Amino acid sequence: MSFSQIRDQEIALRLLQGMCRRERIPNGLLFWGPDGVGKSLAALEFAKAVNCEARNGDACGQCLSCRKITNRNHGDILYIAPEGKGRLINVKAIESMTEMVIYRPFEGGTRVVLIYDADRMHEAAQNKFLKTLEEPPSKTVFVLITTSPRRLLPTILSRCHRIRFRALQEATVVQILREKEQCSETRALAIAPLAQGSMTRALDLLHSDRREAVLDIIKRLASREDPLVVSELFTAHLQEKEKQITAELKAEWSGKPEEGGESPEMEKEGLEALVAGRIRREVQEYLRLFDSWYRDEMMQAVSAGEALLFNRDQMAHLARDISLDGQSVKLAAINEAARYIERNMQSQRVFRDLFFELARPVTGTALRPPGRQAGG
Numbered sequence: 001m002s003f004s005q006i007r008d009q010e011i012a013l014r015l016l017q018g019m020c021r022r023e024r025i026p027n028g029l030l031f032w033g034p035d036g037v038g039k040s041l042a043a044l045e046f047a048k049a050v051n052c053e054a055r056n057g058d059a060c061g062q063c064l065s066c067r068k069i070t071n072r073n074h075g076d077i078l079y080i081a082p083e084g085k086g087r088l089i090n091v092k093a094i095e096s097m098t099e100m101v102i103y104r105p106f107e108g109g110t111r112v113v114l115i116y117d118a119d120r121m122h123e124a125a126q127n128k129f130l131k132t133l134e135e136p137p138s139k140t141v142f143v144l145i146t147t148s149p150r151r152l153l154p155t156i157l158s159r160c161h162r163i164r165f166r167a168l169q170e171a172t173v174v175q176i177l178r179e180k181e182q183c184s185e186t187r188a189l190a191i192a193p194l195a196q197g198s199m200t201r202a203l204d205l206l207h208s209d210r211r212e213a214v215l216d217i218i219k220r221l222a223s224r225e226d227p228l229v230v231s232e233l234f235t236a237h238l239q240e241k242e243k244q245i246t247a248e249l250k251a252e253w254s255g256k257p258e259e260g261g262e263s264p265e266m267e268k269e270g271l272e273a274l275v276a277g278r279i280r281r282e283v284q285e286y287l288r289l290f291d292s293w294y295r296d297e298m299m300q301a302v303s304a305g306e307a308l309l310f311n312r313d314q315m316a317h318l319a320r321d322i323s324l325d326g327q328s329v330k331l332a333a334i335n336e337a338a339r340y341i342e343r344n345m346q347s348q349r350v351f352r353d354l355f356f357e358l359a360r361p362v363t364g365t366a367l368r369p370p371g372r373q374a375g376g
C-alpha cells in the first residue's frame with residue numbers, strides 16, 4: 001500500500017510526498033474536497049509515509065511501522081471521528097487527545113492525529129482544539145478531513161495547510177466499481193456519470209433502487225399518465241424509504257448509550273432531527289436524478305456530445321424534440337423543489353407540484369439554436 005493506490009489526486013499527493021521527503025511537515029493539514037474521493041485513504045497513507053522506515057516520501061507498507069498503522073495498533077496514530085447520538089466530535093474527545101499529545105511520540109516517529117469529519121467538531125471542541133493548534137506539541141501533525149471547511153473556525157483554517165481533493169474521473173469510478181464491487185461493465189458505465197466523481201454516490205447508486213424509481217416516474221410522466229396518480233405512487237415509494245431510514249436510525253440510536261444523560265424529550269428531539277436530516281438528503285438525491293434527466297434532454301436537443309450526458313445508458317429514451325424554453329421551466333421547477341425541501345416543506349406536496357410541471361408537454365415547438373439541423 002502506498003500513495004499510488006489513491007487515484008486522480010496528483011496535485012494533493014505531490015504536495016504530501018514533497019512534505020514527507022523534505023521532512024518538513026506543517027502542524028496542521030486540512031484535507032478538503034467532495035465526499036468519496038480518497039481523502040481518508042490519503043490521510044492514512046500519509047500517516048504511514050511520515051513514519052515509514054524506508055523514509056522515501058511514501059509508505060512502503062511492509063515495515064513494522066506501516067504494518068502497525070494498517071492494523072490500527074500504532075501507538076502514535078490517533079483517530080477522532082464524530083460519535084454518539086448527535087454525531088458530533090465533542091469537547092471530551094478533543095480533551096483526551098490533547099492530554100495524550102503532551103507526551104513525546106511513543107514509537108519515536110511523528111504523531112499523526114486524524115480528525116475525520118472535522119466540521120462535526122462541536123463549537124467548544126473547536127475552541128479547545130484551536131488552543132492546541134496555536135501551541136502545537138512537537139513531532140505532532142493534525143490532519144483534519146472535511147467536505148465542508150467553512151464550518152470550521154477561521155482561526156483553525158488559517159493555521160492549517162490546505163490540501164484540496166477533487167472529484168474522481170469517470171473512468172476511475174468505472175474502474176473501482178468493476179474491480180472492488182464486481183460490478184458489470186454496463187452497470188458501471190451507467191452509474192459513473194451520475195456519480196459525478198464521488199465513490200460514495202456511486203456506491204449509493206449501486207446499492208439503492210433510487211434510480212430505478214426515478215426512471216419509472218419519468219417514463220410515466222412522458223407517457224402522459226395523470227401526474228396526480230404518479231405523485232401518489234412516488235409518495236408511497238418515498239414513505240417506504242422514510243420508514244426504512246427511521247427504523248435504521250432508531251436501531252442505531254437505541255444501541256448507543258450517551259454520557260451526560262439527556263432528558264427523554266431532548267433525546268426524542270435529537271432523533272427526530274437526525275431522521276429529518278437524513279430524509280432531506282435522500283430526497284435531494286432523488287431531485288438530483290430528476291435534474292440529470294431533464295438536463296440531458298436539453299443537451300440532446302442542442303446536439304451536445306454524448307460525453308456530456310448523465311444518463312448515457314438511457315439515450316434512446318431521452319426526448320429529443322423538446323422546446324428549450326419549456327425544458328428550462330422544468331429545470332427551474334426542480335431547482336425550486338430542492339429549495340422547498342431544504343426549507344423543510346412537506347415532500348408530498350413538493351413532488352405533486354413538481355410532477356404537474358414536469359408532465360407539461362413541450363414537444364412540437366422545438367426551438368433550435370441557429371445552424372443546427374433538426375433531428376440530429
Ligand SMILES: [Zn+2]
Pocket residue numbers: 051052053054059060061062063064065066067
Ligand atoms: Zn514502511
